[in-house]
Amino acid sequence: xxxGNFSVTDFNQLPSLGSGMGFRLPxxxxxxxxxxSLDFLEITADHFMEMSRQREKLLDQLKSQYxxxxxxxxxxxxxxxxxNSVYLRQLTDLVxxxxxxxxxxxxxxxxxxxVEIGHLSPVPxxxxxLKALCENIRIATESIARPLILENxxxxxxxxxxxxxxxxxxxxxxxxxxxxxxxDVTNLYTNSENHKYDAVAFLDHLPADRVVQLHYVGGEQRxxxxxxxxxxxxxxxxxxxxxxxxxxxxxxGAILERDANFPEFDTLLSEVERCRATxxxxxxxx
Amino acid sequence: xxxxxxxxxxxRLFTDAAFRExxxxxxxxxxxxxxxxxADVRWLQQFAGDEGKRFAWTLIRKRLGVVASLLPxxxxxxxxxxxxxxxEFAADRDTHGINRHLTDAVDFxxxxxxxxxxxxxxxxxxLIRYELTWLEAQxxxxxxxxxxxxxxxxxxxxxxxxAEQITYQGRPNLIIWWRWSARSEPHERxxxxxxxxx
Numbered sequence: 413x414x415x416g417n418f419s420v421t422d423f424n425q426l427p428s429l430g431s432g433m434g435f436r437l438p439x440x441x442x443x444x445x446x447x448x449s450l451d452f453l454e455i456t457a458d459h460f461m462e463m464s465r466q467r468e469k470l471l472d473q474l475k476s477q478y479x480x481x482x483x484x485x486x487x488x489x490x491x492x493x494x495x496n497s498v499y500l501r502q503l504t505d506l507v508x509x510x511x512x513x514x515x516x517x518x519x520x521x522x523x524x525x526x527v528e529i530g531h532l533s534p535v536p537x538x539x540x541x542l543k544a545l546c547e548n549i550r551i552a553t554e555s556i557a558r559p560l561i562l563e564n565x566x567x568x569x570x571x572x573x574x575x576x577x578x579x580x581x582x583x584x585x586x587x588x589x590x591x592x593x594x595x596d597v598t599n600l601y602t603n604s605e606n607h608k609y610d611a612v613a614f615l616d617h618l619p620a621d622r623v624v625q626l627h628y629v630g631g632e633q634r635x636x637x638x639x640x641x642x643x644x645x646x647x648x649x650x651x652x653x654x655x656x657x658x659x660x661x662x663x664x665g666a667i668l669e670r671d672a673n674f675p676e677f678d679t680l681l682s683e684v685e686r687c688r689a690t691x692x693x694x695x696x697x698x
Numbered sequence: 699x700x701x702x703x704x705x706x707x708x709x710r711l712f713t714d715a716a717f718r719e720x721x722x723x724x725x726x727x728x729x730x731x732x733x734x735x736x737a738d739v740r741w742l743q744q745f746a747g748d749e750g751k752r753f754a755w756t757l758i759r760k761r762l763g764v765v766a767s768l769l770p771x772x773x774x775x776x777x778x779x780x781x782x783x784x785x786e787f788a789a790d791r792d793t794h795g796i797n798r799h800l801t802d803a804v805d806f807x808x809x810x811x812x813x814x815x816x817x818x819x820x821x822x823x824x825l826i827r828y829e830l831t832w833l834e835a836q837x838x839x840x841x842x843x844x845x846x847x848x849x850x851x852x853x854x855x856x857x858x859x860x861a862e863q864i865t866y867q868g869r870p871n872l873i874i875w876w877r878w879s880a881r882s883e884p885h886e887r888x889x890x891x892x893x894x895x896x
Contacts, residue, residue: 461796465881486796492701502796525706527713528794531757533705540701568753572741573704639756672763 421559423592423624426513429479429665430697431688433680436670440470442677444477449681451688452479454667455510458486461502475510481625481665482506482515487552489562490521490535495548504555513664514559514624516594517552519545519585532565536573537581542588549589561592561624566599566640570607578603579617592624597657598669601650602631602638612656623661628654628687629669642671646683654687658694666691699734707732711742711750712757715789718746758788761802768803769829771856772810775822783810800837804830821850828852828873835875835884842877842884853888 430451435443437459443450453474460471460482474480486499507515520532521544535541553560564582576584586593595618604611630644646668657663666687670680691697699707710717721728721742729739745753762784766773773780787809793802807830811823827846835842851869870891877884 458796462880464883466883492705499796521705524702524709527706527709528792528798529709529712529757530761530793530798531712533708533712536701536704544701569741569745569749572738635752641760 421590421592423559423621423664424662426559426624426664427479428697429481429513431666431668431684431691432478433668433684434483434670435474435480436674439674439677439680444473446677446681447477450478450684452481452665454481454483454516454669457482457484457503457506457515460506461499471509479512480510481512481667482510484515484517485532486522487517487548488520488522489517489548489552490519490533490541490545491523491548492521492540492544493524495551496523500552500555507556507558512558514561514592515556516561516563516625518563518565519582520565534565534567534571536571536575537578538573538575540573542581542585545585546588549591553589553591559592559624560589561594562586562589563594563596563627564599565596566602566606568606568637579614583617583619586619586622591622593618593622594625594627595623595657595661596627596669597653598627598629598631598640598646598650601653602640606637611653615656615660618661620661623657624664626654626657626663626666627669628666629671642669643673645675645679651686651690654690655694658691658696663691663696699732699738703732704738707734707742711746712754713790713792715754717790718750718754721746755785758785761788761793761799764799765803765806768800768833769807769826772807772822772826772829775819775825776815779815779818783813783815797837800833804833804837807833821855824848824850825852825855828856831873831875832884832886835877835886838877838884839880841879842875844875845872847872851890 432450432452432454435453435455443453455474460467463471482503484503486496487503488496518532519535521535522529522532535545549560562585564578582593600611600614604614628646628650629642630646630650631638631640631642632644668680668683668687674680688697711721725739725743734742762781765784766780776783784806787806795801807826811826815822831844831846847870849870851871852873854869872889874887874889875884
C-alpha cells in the first residue's frame with residue numbers, strides 16, 4: 413500500500429523470527445555452531461561492506477544457516493544535510509544479497525559539516541527533525557525495497573529545540589513514513605532513568621502495529637547515570653520492561669545486543685533463552 | 699538557528715575539545731557565527747561544560763577500546779600511557795569511513811611514532827612500526843607490498859614483552875607484508891639469515 417511518498421507495510425504479515433543475537437566476529441565459531449539455540453541473527457551492516465573474499469564466504473555461511481537482519485550504523489537518516497549516499501549504495505547491495513524480511517537503521521544523525529561524530533546523536537523532536545528524517549527515509553526506501561524499521565537511541569541531554577516528547581515524535585515519524593519500530597528496550601530504560609520519565613507510560617503511546625523487533629542488553633552506572641555501552645548482562649529492570657513490551661505488542665523478533673566484555677557463550681545463550689521464555693509467557697512465538 | 703547549523707554545531711561540540719573551550723570562554727564569537735539566541739547559548743555552554751566533556755570522553759573511550767585491540771602489543775608495553783596518549787591524539791580528531799577504527803589505529807600509530815616517548819623502551823618505535831605495517835596491509839584498498847629489515851627478532855620481542863621482565867631481543871631479519879587486492883587477505887612473512895652467531 414502506498415501512502416504519500418511511502419510504501420506502507422502490513423507488519424502483521426512479517427514472519428515471526430523469535431529470539432536471537434547480534435553477530436559478533438569474536439564469537440563467530442560459537443554462533444555458527446548454535447543453530448539450535450539462536451532463531452536468527454542481526455548483522456552490523458558496516459562489517460559486511462567492502463568485503464574480502466573470506467568475509468564474503470563467512471556471510472554466505474551465516475546466510476545458509478540463519479535469517480539475517482542487516483542493521484545499519486552510518487546512514488545518518490536524521491542529517492539535515494542529507495543521508496550518506498555512498499553508504500546507502502553499499503547498504504542496498506548488502507540487503508539485496510542477504511534478502512531479509514526487514515532491515516533497520518537509527519533515528520539519529522552521525523555526521524554534519526564534514527565531521528563524523530562516531531556516535532549516534534539525537535535529532536530534535538520537532539518539525540525540522542521530522543522533515544529531515546522523512547526525506548532521508550523516502551530516499552532510502554526508494555533504494556532498498558524491503559520494510560524498514562527504525563531504532564530509538566539514547567541521549568545524554570535533551571535537546572533545547574524539542575517541541576514534543578519522544579513517544580509522540582516516534583509515532584508521528586512511523587505514521588508519516590510507514591516504517592516499523594525497532595524498540596531498543598535498554599535505550600528506553602536508560603533514557604527513562606537518566607531523564608526521569610515513566611518507561612511503561614511511554615509504551616502506551618506507541619502504535620501497537622508498528623513495534624516489530626527489540627534490542628536488549630546491559631550497560632553500566634557511572635556518576636549517577638546509566639551508560640549504554642552494551643557490555644554487561646541485561647539488568648532486571650530491563651527484563652521487567654521486556655515483559656511489558658511482549659504483553660502489549662506482537663513482536664516478531666528480539667536481539668541480544670552484546671558488543672564487548674563477553675562472558676562464556678552459554679551465558680549469552682541463557683539470556684537469549686530467557687527472552688524467548690518471556691515472550692512465550694506473554695503468548696508470543698508459541 | 700536551523701537544523702543544518704545546529705547539527706554542525708553539535709558535531710563540533712562532540713568531537714572538538716578546543717571548540718568546547720572556546721564556547722565556554724568566548725560564547726559571543728560562537729553565537730554570532732551560528733546565529734544562536736541566548737537560550738541556545740546557555741544550553742550549549744552547559745553542555746560544553748562537564749556533561750559535554752563526559753560525553754566526548756565516552757566517545758574517545760569507545761575509539762580507544764577498538765584501537766587498543768588493533769595495537770595490542772603497543773598497548774601492553776605502554777600500559778596507561780597508551781590511553782593517555784590516545785586521549786591527547788583524539789581530542790580534536792574525528793574518524794571517517796566504513797573502516798574508521800582501522801584508520802584510527804593507523805593514524806594513532808603514526809602519531810605515536812612521531813612522538814618522543816620518555817621512559818619507554820628504545821625499541822618501542824620498532825614495535826609500533828611492526829604493528830602499524832600489519833594494519834596498513836589490512837587497510838589497503840588495493841595491492842600492498844612492504845619489506846622492512848629489522849635489527850631485532852620482532853616475534854621474540856613481542857613474546858618477551860608479555861613476560862614480567864621485558865628484555866631486548868637481537869636477531870636481524872627481514873619482514874615482508876603483502877596483499878594482492880582489497881578482496882584478498884593480507885599476509886606477513888619473516889625471513890631470518892640462515893646463519894647468525896649466538
